[in-house]
Amino acid sequence: DTAVSQTPKYLVTQMGNDKSIKCEQNLGHDTMYWYKQDSKKFLKIMFSYNNKELIINETVPNRFSPKSPDKAHLNLHINSLELGDSAVYFCASSQNDRDTQYFGPGTRLTVL
Amino acid sequence: GIQVEQSPPDLILQEGANSTLRCNFSDSVNNLQWFHQNPWGQLINLFYIPSGTKQNGRLSATTVATERYSLLYISSSQTTDSGVYFCAVRAGGATNKLIFGTGTLLAVQP
Numbered sequence: 033d034t035a036v037s038q039t040p041k042y043l044v045t046q047m048g049n050d051k052s053i054k055c056e057q058n059l060g061h062d063t064m065y066w067y068k069q070d071s072k073k074f075l076k077i078m079f080s081y082n083n084k085e086l087i088i089n090e091t092v093p094n095r096f097s098p099k100s101p102d103k104a105h106l107n108l109h110i111n112s113l114e115l116g117d118s119a120v121y122f123c124a125s126s127q128n129d130r131d132t133q134y135f136g137p138g139t140r141l142t143v144l
Numbered sequence: 145g146i147q148v149e150q151s152p153p154d155l156i157l158q159e160g161a162n163s164t165l166r167c168n169f170s171d172s173v174n175n176l177q178w179f180h181q182n183p184w185g186q187l188i189n190l191f192y193i194p195s196g197t198k199q200n201g202r203l204s205a206t207t208v209a210t211e212r213y214s215l216l217y218i219s220s221s222q223t224t225d226s227g228v229y230f231c232a233v234r235a236g237g238a239t240n241k242l243i244f245g246t247g248t249l250l251a252v253q254p
Contacts, residue, residue, distance in 0.1 A: 067242075073228060073247055074244070074246065075230065075232075075244040077241050077242060077243075088241050090241075120185060122187060130175065132175075132177060132189065132192040133177065133242060134189060135179070135187040138185050138186070138187070140185070
């Protein structure tokens with residue numbers, strides 16, 4: 033059984049488009065996260081939600097908007113995509129905001 | 145903010161060799177995790193180890209929180225151990241923001 037899943041796995045799109053990435057966890061965790069891994073493999077947190085409430089919002093362009101419809105889901109919507117948005121986006125979850133984090137398989141976004 | 149440095153940046157091993165990867169951090173931490181990112185990009189939890197020593201098969205980890213470092217030991221390496229190894233820490237404070245190190249790229253040759 034997949035613990036943290038993301039869709040799609042790959043996303044190729046043109047500059048200026050709007051796209052969404054979905055994340056679901058079946059671990060019963062309260063906290064979910066989005067991380068971005070750039071071309072040099074550097075991983076950095078973008079957002080975190082605890083019980084559907086935003087608790088971490090790093091310095092991310094406001095073209096990125098997370099949405100948590102319930103505790104098990106955290107989606108990432110990106111408006112007006114730019115070349116620099118190309119990266120791998122990872123979703124993660126943890127039991128609470130202090131516990132071990134478990135990562136999804138990642139979504140490779142390519143903006144042409 | 146807290147800085148996390150890993151060494152070495154790259155490592156090539158022959159199958160069967162042992163290795164030690166190091167993670168240094170610049171401030172006290174409440175959480176430290178080691179991950180393996182395999183060649184397919186998947187991030188796999190290895191250890192949750194804010195302090196002390198843990199072992200899991202051929203892998204073990206030790207964190208000395210007072211001296212601000214952690215070590216990951218890989219014994220009898222196999223080609224499937226290839227990939228990037230990350231340590232990530234959470235500094236004190238109210239939020240569980242993991243700060244990742246720069247990673248160690250490991251290649252195990254047959």
